[in-house]
Amino acid sequence: MENQPDEEIPQEKKERRHPRADEIENNLNRAYKLLDERDFDHAARIFRNIMLMDGQHYKAMTGLGRCLIEMGMTEEACGFFEKALEINPDYTQASLNLALYRKKVKLDFRAFPLSEMGLGMRNGLEVAKQR
Numbered sequence: 001m002e003n004q005p006d007e008e009i010p011q012e013k014k015e016r017r018h019p020r021a022d023e024i025e026n027n028l029n030r031a032y033k034l035l036d037e038r039d040f041d042h043a044a045r046i047f048r049n050i051m052l053m054d055g056q057h058y059k060a061m062t063g064l065g066r067c068l069i070e071m072g073m074t075e076e077a078c079g080f081f082e083k084a085l086e087i088n089p090d091y092t093q094a095s096l097n098l099a100l101y102r103k104k105v106k107l108d109f110r111a112f113p114l115s116e117m118g119l120g121m122r123n124g125l126e127v128a129k130q131r
Contacts, residue, residue, distance in 0.1 A: 020053050024060075031063055040067045058084035062094045069101055078102060 018024060027046050034043035047064035050057050061084040068077035081098035084091055 018054050024050055024053055024057065028059060028063070031060075035063060035066060038070070040070045043067050044071070056087050058087040058091050058094065061087075062091065062097060065094070065097060069097070074101055 027050050031043045031046035031050070034040075034046065044064055044067035047060045047067065050060035051064070054060070061080045065077040065080035065084070068074075068080065078098055078101055081094045081101075084094035085098065088094070
């Protein structure tokens with residue numbers, strides 16, 4: 001029996017890694033931190049820079065949309081959510097944000113602290129449990 005060369009096994013498709021993936025990831029983390037700190041202008045600039053590096057970065061588009069919502073630019077924000085969903089229709093964050101803001105619903109519990117609503121923490125928790 002002759003030695004036959006092994007059949008070539010096709011390589012699995014590997015996700016292509018963006019040449020600036022590490023830089024993009026660092027910027028994305030920094031932008032999310034600024035978003036959490038409510039520094040929307042600065043976060044929006046970073047999300048836009050990420051999109052300049054990678055025009056298909058749906059997470060940056062969604063983050064930018066969140067910043068724009070907070071800055072009162074609802075229609076423009078919804079456009080970024082829609083674009084993110086064109087790229088990745090399964091991206092839950094974009095679809096949830098789009099659904100919430102299309103209905104003009106904003107869930108930001110920090111905007112209405114219980115103490116400012118005339119409720120102490122204990123009373124506020126009791127009210128929340130009753131609902």
